[in-house]
Amino acid sequence: MIKSLHKRESELANSKRQLEILSNGIFQSGDLPKFAEKISETGQFPLKAKKLEILQVNVGYMCNQVCSHCHVDAGPDRKEIMTRETMQQILKVIEKTGAHTLDLTGGAPEMNPNFRWFVEEASKVGVKDFIVRSNLTIIRANKKHHDLPEFFKQHNIHVVSSMPHWTKGKTDKQRGDGVFDKSIQALQQLNAVGYGMPGSSLKLDLVYNPSGAFLPGDQASMEKDFKKALLEDFGIQFHNLFAITNLPISRFLDYLIASENYEDYMYALVEAYNPAAVANVMCTNTLSVSWDGYLYDCDFNQMLQLPVNSKAKHISDYQTELLEGRTIAISQHCYGCTAGAGSSCQGSVT
Amino acid sequence: MQKTYYDPADLKKFGKISEWNEELGAKFFEYYGKVFEEGALSAREKSLIALAVAHTIQCPYCIDAYTGDGLQRGITKEEMMEALHVAAAIRGGASLVHGVQMMNKVNKLDM
Ligand code: SF4
Ligand code: SF4
Numbered sequence: 001m002i003k004s005l006h007k008r009e010s011e012l013a014n015s016k017r018q019l020e021i022l023s024n025g026i027f028q029s030g031d032l033p034k035f036a037e038k039i040s041e042t043g044q045f046p047l048k049a050k051k052l053e054i055l056q057v058n059v060g061y062m063c064n065q066v067c068s069h070c071h072v073d074a075g076p077d078r079k080e081i082m083t084r085e086t087m088q089q090i091l092k093v094i095e096k097t098g099a100h101t102l103d104l105t106g107g108a109p110e111m112n113p114n115f116r117w118f119v120e121e122a123s124k125v126g127v128k129d130f131i132v133r134s135n136l137t138i139i140r141a142n143k144k145h146h147d148l149p150e151f152f153k154q155h156n157i158h159v160v161s162s163m164p165h166w167t168k169g170k171t172d173k174q175r176g177d178g179v180f181d182k183s184i185q186a187l188q189q190l191n192a193v194g195y196g197m198p199g200s201s202l203k204l205d206l207v208y209n210p211s212g213a214f215l216p217g218d219q220a221s222m223e224k225d226f227k228k229a230l231l232e233d234f235g236i237q238f239h240n241l242f243a244i245t246n247l248p249i250s251r252f253l254d255y256l257i258a259s260e261n262y263e264d265y266m267y268a269l270v271e272a273y274n275p276a277a278v279a280n281v282m283c284t285n286t287l288s289v290s291w292d293g294y295l296y297d298c299d300f301n302q303m304l305q306l307p308v309n310s311k312a313k314h315i316s317d318y319q320t321e322l323l324e325g326r327t328i329a330i331s332q333h334c335y336g337c338t339a340g341a342g343s344s345c346q347g348s349v350t
Numbered sequence: 351m352q353k354t355y356y357d358p359a360d361l362k363k364f365g366k367i368s369e370w371n372e373e374l375g376a377k378f379f380e381y382y383g384k385v386f387e388e389g390a391l392s393a394r395e396k397s398l399i400a401l402a403v404a405h406t407i408q409c410p411y412c413i414d415a416y417t418g419d420g421l422q423r424g425i426t427k428e429e430m431m432e433a434l435h436v437a438a439a440i441r442g443g444a445s446l447v448h449g450v451q452m453m454n455k456v457n458k459l460d461m
Contacts, residue, residue, distance in 0.1 A: 167426055210421070217422035221393060225424055271362070 001176060002066050004075040005254060012254045013073065015305040021253065022332040026263055032270050035334045042275040047328035049297070052320070053285040056103040056299060056345065057082075057090055059115065060291045063107040064141045067162075067175045069209060069252040071303055074107040081111075086293040086315065087118045093318045094125050099287075103131040103345065105299060108138045110145055123155040131158045133207075133345075136186040137179055149186075149193045158203040159195055160242070160345075161187070164211045166229035174211040187236045196238040205240045207347075213261035215272060215339055216243035219348045242347025245269075247300050247336035269335040277342025280349035283328045289315050297328045299345070304333065361411045394423050401430060402437035 005013040012018055026032045039045045061078035063070075094102060102122055109115055109132055123130055132152065139148045152159055163183060164174045171180035187204075190196060196204030206226065210216050223241035230236040246252045248265060256262040283297035287308075293315040296302035306329040307313055312322040342349035368375025386396050397419050404412030420430055 165424060165426075169428075170426060208424075212421060214418055214421045217424065218393075221388075222424055225394065 001076075002068065004066060004077055005073045005251060007075070007077040010254060012250065012257075015303065018249055018253060019304055019306075019331055021257075021262075022248065026266060027332055032266060032332075035330050035332050038270070038273060038335075039275075039278055039330075039338075042278070044275070044278045047278070047281070047284065047330060049287075049324060049326045049328060050284050051324060052097050052099050052287055054101040054103055054282070054287075055090075055094060055097065055099045056105060056286055056288045058105050058288065058290055058299060058302060059087075059107070059109045059112040059118070061107045062111045063135065064111065064138055065108070065135055065176055065179065067251070068255055069174055069211070069246050071247055071250045071252060071300060072107060073250045073303070078107065080291045082114070082291040082293075084114045084117065086289075086291070087114055087121070089293060089315045090289060091118075091121055091125065093315055094122065094127065097318075097320065100128040101131065102127045102129070103133070105133040105345075108135050110134065110138045110148060116151065119151075119155050119157065123157075129158055130156065131160050133160050133162075134186075136161045136163075136183040137175075139186040139189060140182040149189045149195065152190075153193050153195070153202055156202070158205070159190060160205045160207060162209065163206045163226070164209050166226050166233070170211050174209070184234050184236065187230070187238070188234065191235075191237055196236075198237065204238045205242060206238050207242045207244055209244050209246055213256060213259065213265045215245055215268060216343070219243040219341060240347070242345070243341075243343070244345070244347060245336045245339050245343035247333045249300055249333050250303055266332070266335070269339045272339035273335060274338055274340060274342060274350065276350050277338040277340075280342060280344070281334070281337045282344035282346070282349070283337075286345075287323065295323070297326075300333055300336075301329055304331065306331070356410050358410075358414065361414060364411070394425065397423055398425060398429060398433045402433040405434050406437045406441055 023034070027034050036045050039047065058072070060081035061072055061074045062076065062081060063074035063078070064076060066075040106112070112118070119132070134148070139145050161183070162175070163171065165171050168180040171183065172178065187196070190204055193202070194200050195202045208216060208222055208226070216222065219241060222243055226241050227238070230238070248256055248262070248269070253262070256265050283301070286298060288296040288299045288302050290296065290302050295308045295310070295313055295315060295318070296306065297308055308323065308326055309329055310322050310326045311317070312319050337343050365379070368379065386393060397416060400412065401416040401420055404416050417430070
């Protein structure tokens, strides 16, 4: 198993270094326009946050996997874990924001010792859509997690899981040896309790990230191919496929640089820039909370340590008036959200 | 003078072909786009055919473009390589099948 950038003490474990890379080189020389310049062309600069609809909570960077593209730099060696106290502060905020979606992510959110408590408490608040981003293998990793499908069902959780391909080779290359087989078993378990079945209210969606230095193909046709292959080969069903572009940060940035793909990838992102996607980038209706309660415009900005431009920097300071209308903190990684059909945690945006 | 005949950056300039003949250029690109749409064959199948043909005509631009296109569509390297073998088999077979002509001629002339 590879180690996180943090464990390896890689220079890219430092978010400032990542931001430097994203602002220097081809962007400094003017070979490519900076994101701010690009969105200015259509009068979309500065990007402003609208009404909060989605609260995305990162409950910790610990994960049982160490995927090569992970923008969180998650892994078993990451110890950053949200405390119950921070969770309590978040619960208070959920009630007053009126956000319709609560989205738990990580790492593997299930590895937080207070995960089940938090789900139980948060589901009482009554958000419309309660998402848990489960990496699937966690369900098979340890006996104590085997009953997660039933637990999710009990709380009407919307399960969103990653699957880079419907073949073992491509999946294991990105996510680690044995991940494909375990993911298949976990999906079958989820199907068995009703998740992902046609017409079922137990929502099971898959996330597709390209397993290399290329952009995702058309979401609808990828979904068709995934559905056909998973059903024919394993009898698995799911609802929607979200095609998500890999953003050039953290371990994916490390991979791009090491494989000498960084510049070509940035060119590809800029070339695929779609001004129509800008209006719907997820930071405009999302707020991301880190494991220690700090607020960011999105999970990517959280990893780059780009805080919200607001006096309310922590969940304990949350005030709608201070956050709505804030100017979004951007850098060149944002091109990942505006390429082609656009990309967000809910897939394409156009 | 440019030191190589091919420059990868030229692929991106393909559209400029229309600048010197707008009408035919536009017609070509419209046709090209239509050909690759989903039809009786899926866009995925068409991408694999394009990759095989690209190798047959040995066009580096097309190989570059349709390898990337295949990856974006989730086409696996095993599928790509099989498609290439189809191209190679037809190409090799096309040479070899002419052996029949050679044999006919030899049989006719040789005592
Ligand atoms: S991509 Fe998800 S499953 Fe993979 S290491 Fe990162 S957090 Fe864990
Ligand atoms: S990376 Fe974050 S801040 Fe940038 S456009 Fe995407 S969602 Fe918005």
